[in-house]
Amino acid sequence: MSFISRSFCAAAFAVVAGLLAHAAPAPAQGQTTIFAAASLTNAFQDIGKLYKAQTGKDVSFSFAASSALAKQLEAGAPAAIFASADTKWMDYTEGKDLTLKATRVTPIGNSLVLIMPADKARDVTLDTSFDWLAFLGADGKIATGLTDSVPIGVYAKTALTSLGQWDKVKDRIVGAESVRAALALVERGEATAGIVYSTDAAIAKNVKIVATFPADSHPPVEYPFEIVKGQDNDETRAFFDYLVGPDARKVYAQYGFVVK
Numbered sequence: 686m687s688f689i690s691r692s693f694c695a696a697a698f699a700v701v702a703g704l705l706a707h708a709a710p711a712p713a714q715g716q717t718t719i720f721a722a723a724s725l726t727n728a729f730q731d732i733g734k735l736y737k738a739q740t741g742k743d744v745s746f747s748f749a750a751s752s753a754l755a756k757q758l759e760a761g762a763p764a765a766i767f768a769s770a771d772t773k774w775m776d777y778t779e780g781k782d783l784t785l786k787a788t789r790v791t792p793i794g795n796s797l798v799l800i801m802p803a804d805k806a807r808d809v810t811l812d813t814s815f816d817w818l819a820f821l822g823a824d825g826k827i828a829t830g831l832t833d834s835v836p837i838g839v840y841a842k843t844a845l846t847s848l849g850q851w852d853k854v855k856d857r858i859v860g861a862e863s864v865r866a867a868l869a870l871v872e873r874g875e876a877t878a879g880i881v882y883s884t885d886a887a888i889a890k891n892v893k894i895v896a897t898f899p900a901d902s903h904p905p906v907e908y909p910f911e912i913v914k915g916q917d918n919d920e921t922r923a924f925f926d927y928l929v930g931p932d933a934r935k936v937y938a939q940y941g942f943v944v945k
Contacts, residue, residue: 717744717924718763720754722770722836722908723863724795724882728940729768732933736924739932744924750863751775752834758783758913765916766925768908770795770864770882771836775909784911792929794943795882795906797840797898802874806893811902817854825877828870831860837867840903841880847902868892882906884941908942 721729726748733744747754747762751769755778758764767784769775772791778784799811809815821827830838838860845851861867864881871879872891879892886894910928912921927933934944 717742717765717920719744719746719766719768719924720758720762720764720913721746721748721766721768722751722754723748723865724770724837724885725768725908726865727888728884728936728942729928731936732928735932735936736927740923742920742923748865750830750835752831752836753862755783764913765921766910766912766928768910768928769836770906770908771839772904772907772909773839774836775911778911782914784913785917786911788912788917788925789909790911790929791907791909792934792945793908793937794945795884795908796900796943797837797844797903797906798881798883798886798894799896799898800868800871800879800881800886800889800892801877801895802871803891803893805877806895809896811848811896811898813849815848815850817850817857821854821857821877825857826859826875827854827857827878827880828859828861828867828876829880830864830867831862832858835860835863837864837881840906844880844898844903848899887941 719729729746733746737743751771751774754767755774758767758778759781767778779786809820829841830836832838832842842851845854859870859876861870864885867879868881868885868889870876872889883894886892912925937944
């Protein structure tokens with residue numbers, strides 16, 4: 686199957702998955718449900734296990750791009766907490782009166798990196814003189830998130846624009862529905878390189894970080910958390926506080942997030 690065919694199939698699957706997410710049944714009574722950016726998957730799953738071990742209480746998660754989750758909240762999908770990978774989509778849910786601004790915390794951050802399949806990796810320096818076209822070759826592609834909506838893609842476009850490189854590479858960008866989907870394209874060798882968060886690259890077995898984007902080439906990668914409107918109760922508060930407490934902070938650090 687060609688790269689384009691595989692990418693089309695992946696996109697079609699993402700659409701179906703999104704429709705199913707909108708149609709998902711409400712969580713069990715009393716269960717705390719968290720909508721969280723895909724890059725938080727491993728850390729939040731570990732935190733959820735720790736929380737259950739200490740309290741006996743289950744929490745459930747829905748992981749996707751922050752843009753998709755914000756739209757699901759807007760469509761009425763049930764959740765108690767929203768953890769976004771950027772401030773834009775949290776501002777969006779606040780503006781739609783979906784989340785409670787007064788509860789907002791931003792406990793962690795991340796960095797933006799360039800990755801390649803491990804067997805083809807070569808270290809590079811990302812600056813205004815970097816020759817992307819020579820780096821990618823005749824048909825090379827860069828996998829990242831959708832550059833108009835998915836946070837990792839928005840960060841990537843901003844960084845490339847800041848470095849004066851966007852116009853040179855925009856036709857080589859493959860926009861995926863989440864950072865994990867972009868990571869998978871590079872892991873499978875279907876893209877020459879990828880722009881992802883450092884924490885996602887760290888959990889992948891078959892990719893290598895070849896460069897980190899200059900911090901001043903894009904806004905800080907920050908993760909704001911907020912409680913969803915109408916869900917500010919004892920159960921939600923208990924887990925929300927746990928997400929920013931000492932046990933959770935240890936997990937974030939283990940996965941390479943910048944703990945504030």
